[in-house]
Amino acid sequence: MTVRSPIKAYRRKLDLANGRVDLGHGSGGRAMADLVSGIFREAFANPFLDQGNDQAAFPTPRGGRMVMTTDGYVVSPLFFPGGDIGSLAVHGTVNDIAMSGARPLHLSASYIVEEGFPLADLKRIADSMGRAARAAGVTIVTGDTKVVERGKADGLFISTAGIGELPDGLDLSGDRAEPGDVVVLSGSIGDHGVAIMSSRENLEFETAILSDSAALNGLVEAMVAAAGPHLKLMRDPTRGGLAATLNELAHQSGVGFRIEEAAIPVKPEVAAACELLGLDPLNVANEGKLVAVVSPAGADALLAAMRAHPLGAEAAAIGTVVADDQQFVQMTTGFGGGRIVDWLSGEQLPRIC
Amino acid sequence: MTVRSPIKAYRRKLDLANGRVDLGHGSGGRAMADLVSGIFREAFANPFLDQGNDQAAFPTPRGGRMVMTTDGYVVSPLFFPGGDIGSLAVHGTVNDIAMSGARPLHLSASYIVEEGFPLADLKRIADSMGRAARAAGVTIVTGDTKVVERGKADGLFISTAGIGELPDGLDLSGDRAEPGDVVVLSGSIGDHGVAIMSSRENLEFETAILSDSAALNGLVEAMVAAAGPHLKLMRDPTRGGLAATLNELAHQSGVGFRIEEAAIPVKPEVAAACELLGLDPLNVANEGKLVAVVSPAGADALLAAMRAHPLGAEAAAIGTVVADDQQFVQMTTGFGGGRIVDWLSGEQLPRIC
Numbered sequence: 170m171t172v173r174s175p176i177k178a179y180r181r182k183l184d185l186a187n188g189r190v191d192l193g194h195g196s197g198g199r200a201m202a203d204l205v206s207g208i209f210r211e212a213f214a215n216p217f218l219d220q221g222n223d224q225a226a227f228p229t230p231r232g233g234r235m236v237m238t239t240d241g242y243v244v245s246p247l248f249f250p251g252g253d254i255g256s257l258a259v260h261g262t263v264n265d266i267a268m269s270g271a272r273p274l275h276l277s278a279s280y281i282v283e284e285g286f287p288l289a290d291l292k293r294i295a296d297s298m299g300r301a302a303r304a305a306g307v308t309i310v311t312g313d314t315k316v317v318e319r320g321k322a323d324g325l326f327i328s329t330a331g332i333g334e335l336p337d338g339l340d341l342s343g344d345r346a347e348p349g350d351v352v353v354l355s356g357s358i359g360d361h362g363v364a365i366m367s368s369r370e371n372l373e374f375e376t377a378i379l380s381d382s383a384a385l386n387g388l389v390e391a392m393v394a395a396a397g398p399h400l401k402l403m404r405d406p407t408r409g410g411l412a413a414t415l416n417e418l419a420h421q422s423g424v425g426f427r428i429e430e431a432a433i434p435v436k437p438e439v440a441a442a443c444e445l446l447g448l449d450p451l452n453v454a455n456e457g458k459l460v461a462v463v464s465p466a467g468a469d470a471l472l473a474a475m476r477a478h479p480l481g482a483e484a485a486a487i488g489t490v491v492a493d494d495q496q497f498v499q500m501t502t503g504f505g506g507g508r509i510v511d512w513l514s515g516e517q518l519p520r521i522c
Numbered sequence: 523m524t525v526r527s528p529i530k531a532y533r534r535k536l537d538l539a540n541g542r543v544d545l546g547h548g549s550g551g552r553a554m555a556d557l558v559s560g561i562f563r564e565a566f567a568n569p570f571l572d573q574g575n576d577q578a579a580f581p582t583p584r585g586g587r588m589v590m591t592t593d594g595y596v597v598s599p600l601f602f603p604g605g606d607i608g609s610l611a612v613h614g615t616v617n618d619i620a621m622s623g624a625r626p627l628h629l630s631a632s633y634i635v636e637e638g639f640p641l642a643d644l645k646r647i648a649d650s651m652g653r654a655a656r657a658a659g660v661t662i663v664t665g666d667t668k669v670v671e672r673g674k675a676d677g678l679f680i681s682t683a684g685i686g687e688l689p690d691g692l693d694l695s696g697d698r699a700e701p702g703d704v705v706v707l708s709g710s711i712g713d714h715g716v717a718i719m720s721s722r723e724n725l726e727f728e729t730a731i732l733s734d735s736a737a738l739n740g741l742v743e744a745m746v747a748a749a750g751p752h753l754k755l756m757r758d759p760t761r762g763g764l765a766a767t768l769n770e771l772a773h774q775s776g777v778g779f780r781i782e783e784a785a786i787p788v789k790p791e792v793a794a795a796c797e798l799l800g801l802d803p804l805n806v807a808n809e810g811k812l813v814a815v816v817s818p819a820g821a822d823a824l825l826a827a828m829r830a831h832p833l834g835a836e837a838a839a840i841g842t843v844v845a846d847d848q849q850f851v852q853m854t855t856g857f858g859g860g861r862i863v864d865w866l867s868g869e870q871l872p873r874i875c
Contacts, residue, residue: 188641195635195669208641209631209665212648213655217628217663225663227628230687231584239630239683241668275570275580277592278562279681281634282548288541288561295565302566310570310578312562313681315594316548317873321676328632328666330592330683334583520670 183207192519197408197454199514202417221421222343223265223404226335233337238265239330245520247294247324249368251360251379252456254327255294257522259301259309260382260456261407262331267386268403268459270341270393271333276302278312278329283322294325305384307331339393345401346422350490351468353461355388355475356381356483357434358411362453362521363442370446376438383457388480392461395474399467405459407522409512412451414460415498416512425493428510430502432487451500452513454521462490536560545872550761550807552867555770574774575696576618576757579688586690591618592683598873600647600677602721604713604732605809607680608647610875612654612662613735613809614760615684620739621756621812623694623746624686629655631665631682636675647678658737660684692746698754699775703843704821706814708741708828709734709836710787711764715806715874716795723799729791736810741833745814748827752820758812760875762865765804767813768851769865778846781863783855785840804853805866807874815843 183203193200210218217225224238242258252260259276266273278298282291302309360381367378385405393400406414411433415426435443435450443450457480463471468486475481488500498510536556546553563571570578577591595611605613612629619626631651635644655662713734720731738758746753759767764786768779788796788803796803810833816824821839828834841853851863 183641185641185645190635190637190639190641190644190669192637192669192671195667201667204641204667205665208645208648209667212645212652213662213665214652215661215663217661218665223664225628227663229582229584229588230627231582231586233584235582235685237628237630237683237685238664239632239681240666241632241634241681243634243668243670274583275578275590277590277683279592279594279632279683281594281596281679281681282543284543284545286543288536288538288543291543292538292561292565295561299565299567308568308570309566310568310580311576311591312558312566312571313593314548314554314557314562315596315679315873316543316545317596317676317679318545320673322679323670323674326634326668326670326675326679328592328594328634328681328683330590330630330632330681332590332685520668522668 198512234335236271241328252382255297256301258327258329262329263384266333267389270339271335273333275310276331280314281326284319343421346462348492352488359439359450359453361456381457396467396471399464401462410452413512419496425491426498428488587688589624594681605735608650609654611680611682615682616737619686620742623692624688626686628663629684633667634679637672696774699815701845705841712792712803712806714809734810749820749824752817754815763805766865772849778844779851781841
């Protein structure tokens with residue numbers, strides 16, 4: 170495998186002597202990137218982690234390559250319109266594997282449960298995980314359960330890890346975006362985050378807003394087949410939303426992005442809810458969407474393949490990669506103006522996943 | 523690979539309608555076994571999970587077999603004599619891989635952090651994980667951090683998952699114990715649990731009691747080389763201690779065990795502390811010990827190889843496997859009497875790992 174050089178350091182100074190973890194450190198934004206490079210990357214020092222992607226690729230003893238990924242799930246509430254912590258934990262880990270182009274194989278599940286948690290809810294969540302896993306074609310092969318005293322956790326946390334098989338010749342990575350490449354988004358943004366927030370705030374809208382939580386490995390398979398070597402990278406815009414993902418990729422590839430607001434699909438009801446809640450859809454988490462970067466020669470074939478898949482029906486080219494030493498994400502707004510799309514340093518929506 | 527038949531159902535009726543999770547469900551004892559078979563085994567229904575071991579073995583796409591395992595760590599306090607939650611999370615997962623005879627390769631780490639947690643402690647724990655991983659010859663290739671609000675977790679929880687490569691021809695599993703086989707223990711029991719309890723209760727003893735937390739993959743390699751096909755199974759007696767492990771294995775293999783109390787190494791200071799704390803060393807968790815079952819023809823070679831390794835210096839044959847439809851673990855006591863060693867249905871020592 171190709172071991173890439175560590176991604177550019179983009180850390181602000183962590184106060185390791187007296188600082189404390191705040192909600193922003195779990196936000197998927199700048200503070201989390203600082204924490205990762207300031208603490209974990211240094212402590213674990215290895216080229217696999219330094220790939221800086223949401224999954225690590227490594228050679229397997231018998232030849233070929235695999236990927237491994239993990240995510241913790243602390244979403245609140247545990248049950249929300251369009252899913253629950255169980256289906257989310259399966260989809261999130263399947264998607265992190267799939268973003269490398271790998272075929273997801275097996276998952277593990279670690280449960281941390283608060284004393285007093287209803288067994289009926291645990292069963293409902295486990296059943297939901299089982300269904301999500303079967304639908305995505307993966308098996309949950311091993312697990313663990315720990316129980317902590319009442320008041321020492323919030324109902325249930327789940328950590329899933331997953332492994333997948335990486336096809337030969339495929340080399341997708343967040344550092345491969347080059348000026349001129351096309352940025353493609355698989356569908357509308359903001360659905361997951363708004364579904365969670367509405368459910369948390371007990372808001373009701375005329376049109377029900379459902380989480381987009383879904384396993385993207387089928388869509389990815391179609392994309393890889395259609396675009397071949399033209400496909401440079403994929404990433405799912407979860408925590409921190411599209412804004413955080415594009416900023417991450419800009420830093421990792423050392424480029425800028427120029428995107429068109431008018432080209433980014435946002436459901437009208439999601440846009441309305443965002444206005445009501447004071448959110449920018451660009452910062453809101455998604456759990457069934459992906460961003461892809463593709464060389465211009467492959468863009469049409471990629472878009473056609475995506476639109477032919479139920480999870481990519483609304484796929485759109487939303488912008489291009491540009492040369493930019495400052496690694497800015499710039500957006501042409503619907504009114505013809507322009508603005509910088511920064512990632513948030515703090516936390517807009519805690520416990521969204 | 524050989525897919526084994528599901529382990530015998532040993533469930534008490536879970537009240538799935540109105541029941542609630544209690545601390546016993548995380549104890550490693552009977553209640554946890556009930557929870558696993560009553561909820562997870564059914565929801566995830568697959569032959570890998572049904573192997574019923576602490577790790578799952580599966581064929582890899584290019585040939586050969588790998589194993590995967592996961593564990594959550596909620597130990598309190600986070601720092602204890604002889605280790606911390608970070609080193610424990612590495613050792614525990616490395617050991618669960620090694621118990622199958624596999625060579626541990628890579629780990630993932632998922633952090634759930636309470637808002638306000640000191641960055642200095644997080645760094646100390648990450649550094650400890652990095653050191654433990656390097657010492658065990660594994661790499662932490664991928665990770666994730668989530669932050670929850672103050673009061674919604676207890677400082678820090680870590681879930682690690684790990685994968686390893688299973689050598690051809692090796693087929694260790696908890697259902698392979700047969701009457702006549704010899705039961706071997708790698709060293710003294712109770713050290714980890716007593717170290718945690720002493721630290722929690724602020725007890726001081728004349729001799730400091732340290733956790734035995736250690737990576738056992740080096741010891742295992744020596745054992746596999748020495749005993750070859752005579753080695754039937756290995757398991758680390760963590761939560762629930764030696765008593766829970768032997769009862770688990772008795773159920774899984776459909777046999778009984780007869781062990782000798784006098785043959786089981788217990789450090790005098792650990793025995794004294796157990797008396798003071800009202801604990802039975804047989805129920806106390808270990809994090810650097812293993813139980814092996816070996817056919818009589820391989821026992822001497824196995825013991826010699828173990829004793830030649832620093833982590834097996836006190837290895838001892840502690841009993842034999844017997845035919846027993848009731849699957850009892852019986853112990854001849856130091857006074858020449860006998861007793862049944864049951865596993866606890868509840869929780870003796872919550873949050874020991």
